Amino acid sequence: MSKRLFVTFSVLVIASMLLAACGGAGTTAKTLKIVSSLPMTGANLVISQAIVNAEILRLEQAGGKACGGKYNVVYEAWDDASAALGKWDPAVETENANKAAADPTIIAYLGTYNSGAAKLSIPILNQAGPLVMISPANTYPGLTHAAAGLTDPDEPDKYYPSGIRNYARVAATDDYQGSVDANLMVSLGIKTVYIVDDNELYGKGVADSVHQNATKVGITVIAQEGYDTKAADYKALMTKISTSNAGGPPDAIFIGAVVDNNVAQVLKDKVAIMGDNETVKFIGPDAIYTGALIEGAGADVAEGVYASAPGLAFKDLGEVGKKFLADYTARFGGATKEPYAVLGFDTMGAALKAIEDVCAAGGDPTNRQAVRDAVFAIKDYDGALGKWSFDANGDITLLWYVVGKVTGGQFVEFGSFLP
Amino acid sequence: MKSFFRRFMRPIIAILVIYLVFLLGPIAGLDFPIIVGRIQESPKMLVQFLIIGLANGAIVAIIALGYTMVYGIIELINFAHGDVYMIGVFTALSTLSVTGALTTNNPVHLVLGIVAALVVAMIVCASLNVAIERLAYRRLRNAPRLAALISAIGMSFIVENIGLIWAAQSWLVPSFGTTGGGAQKSFPDLLSKIMISLNLDPNLLASTGLGLRFTIKDLLVIVLASILMIGLRFFIQNTRLGKAMRATAQNRDAAKMMGINIDRVISITFLIGGGLAGAAGLMAGLYNNTAWWFMGFRVGIQAFTAAVLGGIGNITGAMLGGFLIGLLAAFSDGYMDARWTNLWVFAVLVLILIFRPTGLLGEQVGEKA
Numbered sequence: 100m101s102k103r104l105f106v107t108f109s110v111l112v113i114a115s116m117l118l119a120a121c122g123g124a125g126t127t128a129k130t131l132k133i134v135s136s137l138p139m140t141g142a143n144l145v146i147s148q149a150i151v152n153a154e155i156l157r158l159e160q161a162g163g164k165a166c167g168g169k170y171n172v173v174y175e176a177w178d179d180a181s182a183a184l185g186k187w188d189p190a191v192e193t194e195n196a197n198k199a200a201a202d203p204t205i206i207a208y209l210g211t212y213n214s215g216a217a218k219l220s221i222p223i224l225n226q227a228g229p230l231v232m233i234s235p236a237n238t239y240p241g242l243t244h245a246a247a248g249l250t251d252p253d254e255p256d257k258y259y260p261s262g263i264r265n266y267a268r269v270a271a272t273d274d275y276q277g278s279v280d281a282n283l284m285v286s287l288g289i290k291t292v293y294i295v296d297d298n299e300l301y302g303k304g305v306a307d308s309v310h311q312n313a314t315k316v317g318i319t320v321i322a323q324e325g326y327d328t329k330a331a332d333y334k335a336l337m338t339k340i341s342t343s344n345a346g347g348p349p350d351a352i353f354i355g356a357v358v359d360n361n362v363a364q365v366l367k368d369k370v371a372i373m374g375d376n377e378t379v380k381f382i383g384p385d386a387i388y389t390g391a392l393i394e395g396a397g398a399d400v401a402e403g404v405y406a407s408a409p410g411l412a413f414k415d416l417g418e419v420g421k422k423f424l425a426d427y428t429a430r431f432g433g434a435t436k437e438p439y440a441v442l443g444f445d446t447m448g449a450a451l452k453a454i455e456d457v458c459a460a461g462g463d464p465t466n467r468q469a470v471r472d473a474v475f476a477i478k479d480y481d482g483a484l485g486k487w488s489f490d491a492n493g494d495i496t497l498l499w500y501v502v503g504k505v506t507g508g509q510f511v512e513f514g515s516f517l518p
Numbered sequence: 519m520k521s522f523f524r525r526f527m528r529p530i531i532a533i534l535v536i537y538l539v540f541l542l543g544p545i546a547g548l549d550f551p552i553i554v555g556r557i558q559e560s561p562k563m564l565v566q567f568l569i570i571g572l573a574n575g576a577i578v579a580i581i582a583l584g585y586t587m588v589y590g591i592i593e594l595i596n597f598a599h600g601d602v603y604m605i606g607v608f609t610a611l612s613t614l615s616v617t618g619a620l621t622t623n624n625p626v627h628l629v630l631g632i633v634a635a636l637v638v639a640m641i642v643c644a645s646l647n648v649a650i651e652r653l654a655y656r657r658l659r660n661a662p663r664l665a666a667l668i669s670a671i672g673m674s675f676i677v678e679n680i681g682l683i684w685a686a687q688s689w690l691v692p693s694f695g696t697t698g699g700g701a702q703k704s705f706p707d708l709l710s711k712i713m714i715s716l717n718l719d720p721n722l723l724a725s726t727g728l729g730l731r732f733t734i735k736d737l738l739v740i741v742l743a744s745i746l747m748i749g750l751r752f753f754i755q756n757t758r759l760g761k762a763m764r765a766t767a768q769n770r771d772a773a774k775m776m777g778i779n780i781d782r783v784i785s786i787t788f789l790i791g792g793g794l795a796g797a798a799g800l801m802a803g804l805y806n807n808t809a810w811w812f813m814g815f816r817v818g819i820q821a822f823t824a825a826v827l828g829g830i831g832n833i834t835g836a837m838l839g840g841f842l843i844g845l846l847a848a849f850s851d852g853y854m855d856a857r858w859t860n861l862w863v864f865a866v867l868v869l870i871l872i873f874r875p876t877g878l879l880g881e882q883v884g885e886k887a
Contacts (some may be wrong), residue, residue, distance in 0.1 A: 140700060141698075141700030141701070142697065142698075142700045142701035142702070143700075144697060144698045144700060145696070145697045145698070182679065182682060183675075185682075185700050185811070185812055186700075295856075298857060324855055324856055324857060325855070325856060325857030326856045326857065327856060327857070327859050327860055329812070329815070329816040330816065330847070330859070331574060331577070331802065331806055331813065331816065331817055332574060332805070332806045333851070333856075334570045334574075334848075335567055335570045335571070335847070335848040335849075335851035335852045336851040336852070336856045338563070338566050338567065338570065338731075338852060339563075339851065339852045339853075342560065342563065358701070359700075359701075361702065363701075363702045363704070363808065364702065364806065364808050367704075367806075367807050367808065368806075371707075372731070389697075390695065390696070390697055391697040391701040391702075394693065394694070394695035394697055394701060394703060394704060395701050395702035395703060395704060395808070396704060397693070397704035397706060397807070400704070
């Protein structure tokens, strides 16, 4: 037994030495590093892992190299969540941004998932080159452009102390998501809605936007109210809502919140007091478009919940998108259900295209400023989402939203909506 | 100057507080005409909020007992107590899964499974609480108070992380799924399932046509909590061990001189507190239908507030405090803005600490305190 162990170890040690030797002798190429910063502890892990997998896949398809093999591109997935909070942690995200700023080999920062986290890291990276950030998921409008009633007057300029924009995103923003959800409600025949939110930047932002847009398309918003995200239950709140529409329940409840913020409990108590999700519909934004909601609430309780997310329904994807899904299944041994995977794929795609463009123009891709310029110059890129460009603010030009409905214990695509 | 402060400090604070309540109250939804109007409009809603508040308060009260008993006997705020309750939820859910109660529709099987879950959760939580005392608090008993307090916070983190790992063990409970331990997990609504399998409505008041909801879940929580509270009170007041606990709480050294085994009495206090937390875990699981590694934190703080509200160390006070907190939260959710519910709960804590530091019913702790 011990002899066999010894032999195994010796083989491993020798093999690793050989590999190390190959690595040292075989390459003269310089290394470019791309990192992502996403919440990988807590309920968001499923979504983040799908994004990370898609980014790994895109890089592998490029062979881990750029500019005809002149550069090795390596990717590291960083976690911006902590076990203490169970979700993204301001301290960890700040630390990640500072770490990225200090490492000169890093030329792109793919993240964040939470808009609140981006608010912290954009200014740090803005003064580090600037180092370009590409987010697969941030939907708060104020990070890139002003939106009436949703953003602060000094946004977005306050995030860019150097005066140069260094932040782009492939996700469509909340000012459009609100309009998408309002359109969805119209198509479902909803006349009255009660809005609850989690008091956070993202959740309240989406809720405010739905409030505005629903009113615009003629839906009556009975009230908008925040809820305590750590309460044990919401039976009293739901009892109040159940008689808020002239003594009866509203047609629908819209929740502006991330799934970590006890959305499963809100849903459970809503179903307990007001009945299933056909009687009183339960609609939420992209952050509840995840299996974590269904596991938390139970498949029978979650049946019929609607959620919208940036991206295109898988069935509406183009050729590149369809191929991506097939490649994902082959590479990771199972299909993904997360719409964010598609956005993750295009995030990495945009970063790699920028590097290639810099080389093609005779520039130096280790120069952060050059890579930033190339990202903002991306036009008519053939990504998994379709053909898209970045505008001067760093926003994507393709504003597709996919709406999913929980059917038989999982989110099934219900349709694609435009603002 | 000093006497001036002593004389006028409280009135000044009182004026400040009244000013703040009237200034901030309307922002936080404390708008008396609207609230009174809504109560007149629909008095039965008031009854409904009362039911919800009582059931939630009962769970808080049971947990508050654990805080108050431990504080009464060793003057330590056992911050890990809320997390022991969380372990109770997971133990109950796992027991139900192992006994097959999660997948059956047979009412007898379900009832037996729930009884088994109650017993196992109480035993596991009691043992865990005793182990925490033995490992972390006993050797710090004569150390400065702060050392034990920080060690309690440390134990709280350790137990939370056990919950985080536990929630990822889907081989134990298949419904934990694949999303890892961080997310909330579903605790199936077994009580309603029992009623439905017996062709009864889970809402016990459905046939009265009043439009009120008093479900089997509310009934179980309130009845079970009442039994546990009465049992505990009987134990403390009428048994030899209860007497020994009261003696130890009053004066540890004198109790020792009278031949009471202090270590054993303290262990038993933790044992009972843990057992109650385990029972509360099962009740909360069946009532709110959620298991979450972080759920002990907020309930723990509310239970601590309840214990202080009733008078820390005072067992009747903890029960009263628990019910009051539950009612306050339900009324704030129901008649004011849910966004501000915590504000009211903790405003009560601040007011009690300023104006009546001994709590509503007075502290019952040793002379050293």
